[in-house]
Amino acid sequence: MSVSEDVARRAPARRTATHDLTRTSGIGLGVTMIWFSLLVLVPLAAVVATAAAGGLGGFWSAISNEQTAAAIKLTVLSAFAVTVVNIVVGTTISWVLVRDGFPGKKLLELVIDIPFALPTIVAGLVLVSLYGNDSPLGLHVANTEYSVFLAFLFVTLPFVVRTVQPVLEQLDPEIEEAAASLGASRLTTFRRVVLPALVPAIAAGAALSFARAVGEYGSLVLLSGNLPFRSEVTSVRILAAIENDNRSSAAAIATLLLLISLAVIVLLDVVQRRVARRG
Amino acid sequence: MTYVLRVVVVAYLFLLVAWPVSLVVTHTFAHGDEAIRAILEDPDMQSALRLTAIAAVVATVINTVFGVGVSLLLVRNEFPGKRVVSALLDLPLSVSPIVVGLALVLVYGGRNGWLGPSLESAGFQVIFSTPGIIMATAFVSLPLVIREVVPVLHELGTEQEQAAASLGASGAQTFWRITLPSIKWAVVYGVVLTLARSLGEFGAVKVVSGNVLGSTRTATLAVEEKYLNFDQEGAYAIAFLLASVSVLAILVVFVLRSREARHH
Numbered sequence: 001m002s003v004s005e006d007v008a009r010r011a012p013a014r015r016t017a018t019h020d021l022t023r024t025s026g027i028g029l030g031v032t033m034i035w036f037s038l039l040v041l042v043p044l045a046a047v048v049a050t051a052a053a054g055g056l057g058g059f060w061s062a063i064s065n066e067q068t069a070a071a072i073k074l075t076v077l078s079a080f081a082v083t084v085v086n087i088v089v090g091t092t093i094s095w096v097l098v099r100d101g102f103p104g105k106k107l108l109e110l111v112i113d114i115p116f117a118l119p120t121i122v123a124g125l126v127l128v129s130l131y132g133n134d135s136p137l138g139l140h141v142a143n144t145e146y147s148v149f150l151a152f153l154f155v156t157l158p159f160v161v162r163t164v165q166p167v168l169e170q171l172d173p174e175i176e177e178a179a180a181s182l183g184a185s186r187l188t189t190f191r192r193v194v195l196p197a198l199v200p201a202i203a204a205g206a207a208l209s210f211a212r213a214v215g216e217y218g219s220l221v222l223l224s225g226n227l228p229f230r231s232e233v234t235s236v237r238i239l240a241a242i243e244n245d246n247r248s249s250a251a252a253i254a255t256l257l258l259l260i261s262l263a264v265i266v267l268l269d270v271v272q273r274r275v276a277r278r279g
Numbered sequence: 280m281t282y283v284l285r286v287v288v289v290a291y292l293f294l295l296v297a298w299p300v301s302l303v304v305t306h307t308f309a310h311g312d313e314a315i316r317a318i319l320e321d322p323d324m325q326s327a328l329r330l331t332a333i334a335a336v337v338a339t340v341i342n343t344v345f346g347v348g349v350s351l352l353l354v355r356n357e358f359p360g361k362r363v364v365s366a367l368l369d370l371p372l373s374v375s376p377i378v379v380g381l382a383l384v385l386v387y388g389g390r391n392g393w394l395g396p397s398l399e400s401a402g403f404q405v406i407f408s409t410p411g412i413i414m415a416t417a418f419v420s421l422p423l424v425i426r427e428v429v430p431v432l433h434e435l436g437t438e439q440e441q442a443a444a445s446l447g448a449s450g451a452q453t454f455w456r457i458t459l460p461s462i463k464w465a466v467v468y469g470v471v472l473t474l475a476r477s478l479g480e481f482g483a484v485k486v487v488s489g490n491v492l493g494s495t496r497t498a499t500l501a502v503e504e505k506y507l508n509f510d511q512e513g514a515y516a517i518a519f520l521l522a523s524v525s526v527l528a529i530l531v532v533f534v535l536r537s538r539e540a541r542h543h
Contacts, residue, residue: 021356024450029358032349039418040371043382046393050385089291096288100281110533111292114300117472117525119479120376121499122518125506126299129306154295186280208372215375218481218499222506235377235482242381242486251385254378261373 047258050251062252067228068237072253074148075234076260079213082152086209087202090160097161098168115157120218123154128222143225148233151220152213159212160205167201168194200272207268211261300522306511307519314516323493324501324517331498334409334484335477338416342473346424347466351458353425354432371421379418380486383411407489412497415483420476424469431465464539468532475528479521 021029051059063072097108115123127150132142141147171194179189217235224231234257241250307314318324352358353365371379387405388395398405405411439461443453459466481499488495496504498517506514 021358022450025352025356028348029352029356032345032352033364035345036349036368039414040421041367042393043379043386043418044370044374046385047378047382089288092284093288093292096284100285102285106537108289108292110529111296113529113533114296114526117475117479117529118300119481119499119502119518119521119525121481121502122303122479122522122525125502125514125518126303126522129302130294130299154299157295211373215373215378217375217377221481221503235375238375238377238381239482239486242377242384247381247385250381254375254381257375257378265373 044258047251047254050248051255054248054252058248059252059255062241062249063256065249067232068234068253070229071232071234071237072256074145074232075214078145078148078152078233079210081149082156082213083206083210085153086156086160087206090157090205090209091164091198091202094161094165094168097165099173112158112161115155120155120216121221123219124151124222127151127154127219132223142223143227143231145231147224147231148220151223152216155216155219156209156212159209160202163201163205163208164198167198171197196275199275203268203272203275207265210264214260214264215257300526303515303519303522306515310512314512315519318513318516318520323496324498324513326493327496327498327501327517328520330409330412330495331478334412334416334497335474337413338420338477339470339473341413341417342421343424343466343470345421346469346473347428347462350425350428350432350462351454354429355437368425369422371418376415376419376480376482377486379483380415383414383418383483383487387411387414406487407491407495409495411487412484412495415487416477416480419480419483420473423473423476424466427465427469427472428462431462435461464535467535471528471532475525478524 051062054062063069093108093112097105097112118126127147128142130137131139131147131150133140135141141150176189176193179193180186184192215235216233217239220226220231220233220236224233226232226236234253238250238253238257241247241253349368353361374382384392384406386393386395387398389399389404389406390396392406395406403410405414435458439457440453443457444450448456479499480497481503484497485500485503488497488500490496490500490504498521502514502517502521505511505517
């Protein structure tokens with residue numbers, strides 16, 4: 001995912017000559033920034049401004065509504081659990097993709113990217129057909145709190161894999177062989193040699209995966225049943241507030257979501273920098 | 280140990296992705312091609328598919344022009360606030376689709392949005408209409424072209440462009456004959472990914488569209504509506520059409536990438 005970091009690591013050599021703005025690029029910058037503001041910045045500012053207009057009291061009463069608070073708790077806990085699973089499983093998958101070789105490995109590469117491109121409503125539909133009421137596996141996850149976990153797991157699958165994989169590809173196996181020849185066990189080698197090099201990439205992937213999960217909506221609509229206090233997530237509460245024409249409350253919950261995503265991105269950026277400095 | 284990991288990974292991906300996705304195909308063709316044909320012959324579904332295609336294509340064109348422009352500006356120029364702009368451009372990927380929809384309604388909503396009432400009195404309706412659907416789609420897929428093009432531009436350097444300029448090429452000539460051919464594949468990947476993401480947008484479109492049958496109902500909204508109305512076959516058939524396009528998109532990028540890797 002973080003293509004820029006990956007390439008920066010791979011080819012740090014050539015320094016790009018940049019220059020101050022010419023007239024043409026000045027106009028270009030102006031036009032693109034106006035469009036970007038109209039499409040993204042002003043609307044997001046409107047969300048925060050609408051939330052702020054209700055004051056701190058309004059904000060608090062919107063998010064402390066019992067049903068909303070339950071939804072927020074479920075969303076954040078599930079997103080956290082999914083991120084932890086992705087850190088472990090995602091790193092394992094990229095390890096297998098880089099270091100192992102077997103027929104059909106290319107097919108796995110393809111399968112990993114499917115959740116990126118598959119429409120979320122279709123993702124929900126396919127999960128219902130395998131884990132819903134007429135599950136061929138006999139697993140009835142639909143309409144339970146675990147459905148939220150399952151949907152998050154599906155849509156966030158590629159993030160850690162795709163950030164860790166390029167870093168692992170650049171890692172020289174000789175260093176690991178050296179560690180092994182000095183008597184380090186495979187586990188020690190992984191923990192002391194490989195893992196430190198991967199931590200920044202894992203953190204970046206984890207941040208993306210958490211942010212994506214916290215705001216997820218489409219894949220849950222058919223799967224979770226949106227049962228209050230059981231399987232209802234935060235985005236569903238925002239949508240309900242919009243449909244009831246309760247804009248300030250919708251904006252308050254939305255602002256909280258934006259803040260949570262922002263906090264996680266900043267936190268993991270700090271982790272990343274700290275590890276990079278130590279390494 | 281290697282063997283165990285391999286089996287675990289294959290089993291995980293099979294249970295989480297491959298098996299569920301394959302069920303779309305089997306459910307759709309449970310009664311032959313009847314379900315697909317019914318969808319393609321239904322005028323409401325035709326208009327839903329058409330709307331989805333129009334919104335996705337327009338959003339992709341906008342994001343491609345914008346994305347290539349912004350990438351060039353970011354990599355080739357220095358200006359105050361560049362780091363902030365670069366960070367903000369990734370923002371759409373971490374915003375909930377429902378929040379995207381809400382944000383657009385708050386600004387462009389016809390009744391009490393920030394800009395909506397003035398736009399509407401000028402005869403331009405955004406929310407509950409096609410422009411709103413296009414904006415929601417463009418918002419969610421905005422960074423995808425930029426993320427592909429920026430690293431390639433960085434790697435490319437400016438030597439060739441400077442050579443062209445020193446030989447008297449104009450800025451436009453340099454762009455069309457030197458820069459664009461070198462970033463061609465990155466742009467293609469970006470376009471394919473943007474298109475796939477745009478076709479599948481659901482949450483943001485649901486908020487801004489009003490979901491009116493035959494006029495502002497997109498294909499993804501039709502999947503939900505059909506499923507909730509117990510027309511499972513119809514839902515699976517539209518889902519199959521959408522899923523085919525997205526799997527095809529991944530396949531295209533995958534084949535092009537492995538071809539490119541072999542050339543290097």
